[in-house]
Amino acid sequence: MxxxxxxxxxxxxxxxxxxxxxVWNKELKQSRNKQVxxxxxxPATGKIIPSKRLSSQQAALRDPSVTATAxxxxxxxxxxxxxxxxxxxxxLKTCFPKTYREILAMxxxxxxxxxxxxxxxxxxxxxxxxxxxxxxxxxxSEIISSIGIDEKxxxxxxxxxKALEDDYxxxxxxxxxxxxxxxxxIKYGYNRDDEKLxxxxxxxxxxxxxxxxxxxxxxxxxxxxxxxxxxxxxxxxALELKRMHFVMDKGFYSKKNIDELVQHRDRFTIGIPLNNxxxxxxxxxxxxxxxxxxxxxxxxxxxxxxHSRLYPWGEExxxxxLHLYYxxxxxxxxxxxxxEELLQYKQELExxxxxxxxxxAYTDFFIQKRTPKRGLVVTYNNEAISQHxxxxxxxxxxxxxxxxxxxxxxxxYRDKDAVEKCFDDLKNSLDMKRLRMxxxxxxxxxxxxQFIALILISELRQRMRTSGLIEKYTVRELLREMETLTKxxxxxxxxxxxxxxTKAQRDxxxxxxxxxxxxxxx
Numbered sequence: 124m125x126x127x128x129x130x131x132x133x134x135x136x137x138x139x140x141x142x143x144x145x146v147w148n149k150e151l152k153q154s155r156n157k158q159v160x161x162x163x164x165x166p167a168t169g170k171i172i173p174s175k176r177l178s179s180q181q182a183a184l185r186d187p188s189v190t191a192t193a194x195x196x197x198x199x200x201x202x203x204x205x206x207x208x209x210x211x212x213x214x215l216k217t218c219f220p221k222t223y224r225e226i227l228a229m230x231x232x233x234x235x236x237x238x239x240x241x242x243x244x245x246x247x248x249x250x251x252x253x254x255x256x257x258x259x260x261x262x263x264s265e266i267i268s269s270i271g272i273d274e275k276x277x278x279x280x281x282x283x284x285k286a287l288e289d290d291y292x293x294x295x296x297x298x299x300x301x302x303x304x305x306x307x308x309i310k311y312g313y314n315r316d317d318e319k320l321x322x323x324x325x326x327x328x329x330x331x332x333x334x335x336x337x338x339x340x341x342x343x344x345x346x347x348x349x350x351x352x353x354x355x356x357x358x359x360x361a362l363e364l365k366r367m368h369f370v371m372d373k374g375f376y377s378k379k380n381i382d383e384l385v386q387h388r389d390r391f392t393i394g395i396p397l398n399n400x401x402x403x404x405x406x407x408x409x410x411x412x413x414x415x416x417x418x419x420x421x422x423x424x425x426x427x428x429x430h431s432r433l434y435p436w437g438e439e440x441x442x443x444x445l446h447l448y449y450x451x452x453x454x455x456x457x458x459x460x461x462x463e464e465l466l467q468y469k470q471e472l473e474x475x476x477x478x479x480x481x482x483x484a485y486t487d488f489f490i491q492k493r494t495p496k497r498g499l500v501v502t503y504n505n506e507a508i509s510q511h512x513x514x515x516x517x518x519x520x521x522x523x524x525x526x527x528x529x530x531x532x533x534x535x536y537r538d539k540d541a542v543e544k545c546f547d548d549l550k551n552s553l554d555m556k557r558l559r560m561x562x563x564x565x566x567x568x569x570x571x572x573q574f575i576a577l578i579l580i581s582e583l584r585q586r587m588r589t590s591g592l593i594e595k596y597t598v599r600e601l602l603r604e605m606e607t608l609t610k611x612x613x614x615x616x617x618x619x620x621x622x623x624x625t626k627a628q629r630d631x632x633x634x635x636x637x638x639x640x641x642x643x644x645x
Contacts, residue, residue: 129164138164140171196621197605197628198235199251204637205582209335210285211575218278222266226575228254229263233576234583235602240267240569251610267568275571283328283337291331291392291535293370294355296324325570326355331370331538334585336577341570352380356387368392368525370535381522385441390525392532395445397515398483405432405445406518413449422530425450431529434522446521446529454517461512465503472501487511583635590634601631 131138141158148155162173206212206227215223232243235250240263247258328338340358352375359367369384373394384391395402409430412418418428427448434445468484471477477485485491488511490502526532580598587593592601609622624632624639632639 140164193249193609193611194251194253195249195606195608196251196610197608198602199231200608200632201583201602201605201635201637202231202234202579204635205579205586209578209582211282211578214278214281214285215575218274218281219270222269224252225254225257225262225266226270226572228252228258229266229572230575230579233573234579234598237599240572264565267565267572270568270571272567275567279338290333291368291370292337293329293331294326294352294375295329295372296326296374328355331535335581336574339570339574341567353383356383356389376522382437385436385439385443385524390523392521392523392526392535394536395520395522397518397520402445402520403515405434405520406447406515409447410514413447418449420530422533425452427533429529431527436524441524443522443524444527444532446523446532448519448521448529448533449517450519451517453519457516457518458512461516462508465508469501469503473499475499586635590636592631592634604628604631 129138129140139160140162142161143156143158145154146157147153160174162171164170165172203212206215212223212227215226219226228247229240229243231252232240232246232250236242236246241260243263244258244260247254324341326340327336329335330337340355352371368390369392371391371393373396376393376395381391381393397403397406413428413430415428418430420427420429427450429449430447432445434443435441436443465484465488468481469489471481472485472489472491488504488508490504492500492502494500521529521532521536523532526535583601584593584598587596587598587601596604604627607622608624608628611622629639
């Protein structure tokens, strides 16, 4: 219990104010008062003049003329450190000198809370950085529209150059649905979320070792995955980037794509679909011998039988390696997946909407007849299907011109799982399940803000994974745990203070290797 006591010094005529605290004495088993002088009474106003012995915080709390404002700084302590250590903040400042603070603030909002950017202005009023006046809804729209192609490409070129040292680049595509009818990139195509909406395809590169997004570009929704790789290679050629090592799944395989990668002298490791005749011939060659002890390997406690061979590519016989893998436990699963594909192909034929890329499968595994009464009749070629499953189910193939060892190639290929996690973050945590921007210019600006937020989230997750925090928190849960760390700013001469860190917050900063902030840094 705390209360104030006023005592008049009869010699000086000054009335001093003491703060009395009741303290329980265990030995006497009764309370005793402990008094501390906190100031004196101003004879003109009758108000307390705080003692000079008090700290700024103590004095401010006891000065009736002082008002205070509070601002949440915990998430900013974490995200600011990440933006500095990755070089993100300095690069944004170079490329967007007038708006980099606002861009980082909007990205921090998406990383911390998520949701439509229209709500960022209200979030900025209570959170660090102090940009509420420059993040009104109208100003946010202006900033998004002002993110031009030149500045964005300059940023992306510098960002990927900075992160390219000794890393593999995982390339993949996701689709973002939209109701917009005014954006020329919104088209109907293969929707990865099985939604019957037009879409924009977003192609992205990720560093496998850094687990950071490095580059992105938007693609019309009607363009298939295979066709996007050409533009990517040409873009990097124009940017004069050094040779890279792409890691891609089999959806990007085509002879034309491999020809271009080889010609551009880029390195690659790519999955090969089993429906290619040249690959089936290679499997036929080793089908009887791959199961022997010479091919026996273990990768992450999973048994695989492996065969590798030099596979010269193209007219110039460029050096490539074909890695073949057989996993007995995958045989049944692959057979089920193949049958599921055939069901889809049969529907395509019967609906009269065949897909050009599936033409070989139509020929190999279906019997098509036309009758006067029933029209087109499609039946399965059961003998061919059974032979294919018996011969090729359980196999997987990788083609690489940069990795000779088959186990290393498979490890690099499997470690691209960070791509899926980043896409999940982009669509769910960062509110990109639907693209609400109608004009292509505003959509481009919004995508850029999303990309910056994705960098912050990815770097945080990587640190959490390294420190073990990922077992206690999700990224969003960790940032929420930091929300109670607040900066209290007092009027007048008293400056500002930080509220006391909780044990959980101290542990988080320690595990993330982030120093406890001092007042000068905020």
